[in-house]
Amino acid sequence: MDGPLAKGGASTNGSHIIMRNIKLIIEYDGTAYSGWQVQPNGVTIQEVMERALCSMLGEPAKLRSSGRTDAGVHARGMVACFNTEKGLPLRAFREGLNTLLPNDIAVRDACEVPLRFNPRADAGAKHYRYTILLDNLRSPLARHTAWRLAGPLDLEAMRAACDLFTGEHNFAAFRASNCAAKTTVRRINSLDVVQDAPFIHLEVNGSGFLKNMVRIIAGTIVEVGQGRRAPQDVARLLRDGDRQVSGITAPPHGLCLMQVFYAPELFL
Numbered sequence: 142m143d144g145p146l147a148k149g150g151a152s153t154n155g156s157h158i159i160m161r162n163i164k165l166i167i168e169y170d171g172t173a174y175s176g177w178q179v180q181p182n183g184v185t186i187q188e189v190m191e192r193a194l195c196s197m198l199g200e201p202a203k204l205r206s207s208g209r210t211d212a213g214v215h216a217r218g219m220v221a222c223f224n225t226e227k228g229l230p231l232r233a234f235r236e237g238l239n240t241l242l243p244n245d246i247a248v249r250d251a252c253e254v255p256l257r258f259n260p261r262a263d264a265g266a267k268h269y270r271y272t273i274l275l276d277n278l279r280s281p282l283a284r285h286t287a288w289r290l291a292g293p294l295d296l297e298a299m300r301a302a303c304d305l306f307t308g309e310h311n312f313a314a315f316r317a318s319n320c321a322a323k324t325t326v327r328r329i330n331s332l333d334v335v336q337d338a339p340f341i342h343l344e345v346n347g348s349g350f351l352k353n354m355v356r357i358i359a360g361t362i363v364e365v366g367q368g369r370r371a372p373q374d375v376a377r378l379l380r381d382g383d384r385q386v387s388g389i390t391a392p393p394h395g396l397c398l399m400q401v402f403y404a405p406e407l408f409l
Contacts, residue, residue, distance in 0.1 A: 361388025
């Protein structure tokens with residue numbers, strides 16, 4: 142439905158001011174951007190999106206997102222919301238915005254949700270994919286979306302390491318040094334290695350992630366696949382929480398936010 146869901150309390154000459162909460166699902170190639178969040182030293186996805194919204198609405202709009210992605214990281218399912226009193230049909234927030242956005246950013250869906258919906262606080266789980274290309278030769282087509290590695294990887298050892306990550310753990314050894322999270326305890330619901338030759342995908346589903354957490358997990362699992370560490374090292378890293386001895390931070394361009402999950406009752 143294109144109609145608004147909620148009415149505000151203010152009125153002018155008997156007509157109600159209707160506040161709407163518009164939820165967008167955004168896909169983007171993060172190669173040319175300094176991440177999602179607005180910052181002073183580089184162009185970001187949020188900045189470009191809000192500029193397009195301002196142009197369409199004729200007024201500033203502030204996006205609230207389900208999280209942040211770092212510079213060079215991609216998304217197929219970033220969720221963001223904004224409030225507006227404009228009575229535009231929902232198709233305007235998809236087709237209309239897409240005419241104003243560059244080719245590396247697109248709105249995949251737009252819908253109206255209750256005003257109480259918060260894309261970050263209400264997120265139940267997130268699905269990230271980290272893509273590895275196993276090839277001795279560089280691939281121009283995959284250069285922005287996969288981490289290219291030469292030589293074989295032991296997939297069974299990698300899967301054994303993945304099993305140790307699942308569940309609720311202290312992920313202090315798997316976060317960036319400048320991570321500002323108040324707690325390092327997180328839950329990983331599933332972590333799988335999927336082969337799609339010549340690509341290998343690490344499919345990660347969790348309740349939430351620390352800064353660089355997925356990329357450090359990916360770097361550690363790759364080191365297991367290369368035989369540079371045993372799968373059982375993961376248990377020690379989770380126990381000791383020492384970032385200095387965990388794996389490298391995998392390059393950002395292999396990472397993609399695939400989907401954010403929400404309880405259906407939030408939209409009733």
